[in-house]
Amino acid sequence: MKLLPLLLTLFLSINVFAQDPMLQKNNQALDEQAKELTQTYSKELALNGEQIGMFENKVEEFLIRSEKIKKEFQGRKMLEMLYTLQARETAEMDNILTRPQLELYKQIKPRIQPLEELDMDKKK
Template identity: 45%
Template structure:
């Protein structure tokens, strides 16, 4: 009986972990491909370790989903303000994934890789 319970627990563990991952729950193929593209561009500058790359890509996907929600729900200056705040939050959260030196490079290249939109004045 203990062996059966252990076997069921081992087989269910990956499903439980994936169910808690927002990257797999909320993303679609466009978000995944965009997250991979963005991560690849950053990787050229930052030289991620294997685990860092996965964590970075998941974080980028999480923020792409949030960005898409803001772009659908808002317009004008309010949209720009929310997107700017989202960019700042993303940068803060990357601090948990990247080393100090990588963060310095990340902050330098982020405006080129992920520029913030601006509102045109009429």
């Protein structure tokens, strides 16, 4: 009787701890871009050694997701999804950065990683 709950728990935990295969693909260009962005942010945020590694991994994760969105969507839908993705990235940086670093990150991110605009939006 105890075997059933044990098996259910085992199968659920496997799904919870499974890694996203999309994020496991090694893309040298995105890896380099993540390193460059991390160095740029580090100069302004004064990241410590532990933060640098976590920050770089998080940036690369979101660069991969951004590339996928750019390949699959276009126009306003793409920009809406990129905006949402960027907001999620900023929220997840809360786990890596201190409160003052996070506030500064929010201020400098639009300058370092600006969102694209639609041609229609540029004419307004």
